[in-house]
Amino acid sequence: MSTSLYSIAFGVGTQNRQGNWLEVFYALPLLNPASELVAKAAEKLGYQGGNQAIAFTTTQAADLAEALKGVDAAQAALLTRLAESHNPLVATFLAEDAALTSTPEAYLKLHLLSHRLVKPHGLSLAGIFPLLPNVAWTSQGAVDLAELAERQLEARLKGKLLEVFSVDKFPKMTDYVVPAGVRIADSARVRLGAYIGEGTTVMHEGFVNFNGGTEGPGMIEGRVSAGVFVGKGSDLGGGCSTMGTLSGGGNIIISVGEGCLIGANAGIGIPLGDRNTVEAGLYITAGTKVNLLDEGNALVKVVKARDLAGQPDLLFRRNSLTGAVECKTHKSAIELNEALHAHN
CATH class of the missing domain: 3.30.70.2010 (Alpha-Beta Plaits)
Incomplete structure (x- = not known):
């Protein structure tokens, strides 16, 4: 052996x-x-x-x-x-x-x-x-659902209350481990199997699923789904949502690079490079058509969002007049487009 x-x-x-x-x-x-x-x-x-x-x-x-x-x-x-x-x-x-x-x-x-x-x-x-059995997570620990009614009666007969916090396959992480250097406003919103990096703050409406998490430091005010790993110094705004599956593709990690900002009620279905910004309310899937703009706001090319996955220094926004999704970069959009063309 x-x-x-x-x-x-x-x-x-x-x-x-x-x-x-x-x-x-x-x-x-x-x-x-x-x-x-x-x-x-x-x-x-x-x-x-x-x-x-x-x-x-x-x-x-x-x-x-x-x-x-x-x-x-x-x-x-x-x-x-x-x-x-x-x-x-x-x-x-x-x-x-x-x-x-x-x-x-x-x-x-x-x-x-x-x-x-x-x-x-x-x-x-x-x-x-x-x-992972679906169990009742109670003030007395995990209880088999088939045994819950009897356990509740037993508690009442003793003048006690068996409180049921949730019925789920996954318990909350903090009942098993509290990583060093983190703040979690509502522990019920972080599942066991989440990776919470040092320096991370999970606000009251933040949620982190198993097999997802944050490298830290950063602030989570929205949802980090399974398969999502958020880089250092990133901020996921309130109500933002991320997906673990790209549209039209297989299951992959949706990574978020360092220094990113995903605004309130925004969401992504593609990996983000470092220092990306997604404006509030904008949801980007892999197949979203994106108008790639140069530094003078002139249209260079229409691409799918998946073609911009992992690129640094991007700003994703929606044109308030046309409704089109646009992308600008601190670098030349033309150079970026040429790099994408060479890659493809």
Whole structure:
């Protein structure tokens, strides 16, 4: 068995009455763990290779903690705490970054993103949705929907209230990890699996989905969808929207370069280069016809927005008289057009 793994993590989670995993919390997930740590974990937990989630007991947790004291002090301390758990424990081994096969695996990859160990689209999340059960996220943690009514009654009979915050496949990120150096006005609007870079502020109406996020610093006042990664110093205005799929194309990352401004109620369906501005209320899809203007505002050429994807120093606006979408650049539009022509 190889002791070289893509990732490993020891977690504590919640199961329903049938023993099915609802969620898993990994306090210290590891990317590319040390081979000695993997060998000790494999020996104590019976790992034989491949991508595998192995349930283990508190006794095994204590034994593994002792074995890791001279190998990884942080993981040893974590396992010492897990040995005190009243909830089920699981160790997840990922030999490779492959399609997901279990709920603990899915939660590990979401943790890797929110712990900033991997950037959006830096790992495979194929098959994630069927592996994430739709559960009630409550004041007592995750509850199986089939068990919710009974749990609510039990709480009422004890003079308590079981509050249901949401019914969803994804929990909020801050119940699992709070990255350093961020501000999040409404934690319910950032899902586990979001990558929130240091220096990022997510305002009250901001939203960040899993497998999307911000490099930071920057301010998010609109929506960052799955597959969108916002560069440093960018501002997504209130109500703005971004898409993870280009019109007429396959799923790709919609990246936003450094120093961009996407105005209120604006949106993009193409990657933006550095220092781009999209005026308020303007939604650009890949197939949007754009009038390319030179420095004197003369029309150079009509192009599709996808032809301008990733170009720096662009201003996208709508002509208030004609309604046409226009694009200007701080550089010569003619030179840009020639570069686009050469590229195509």
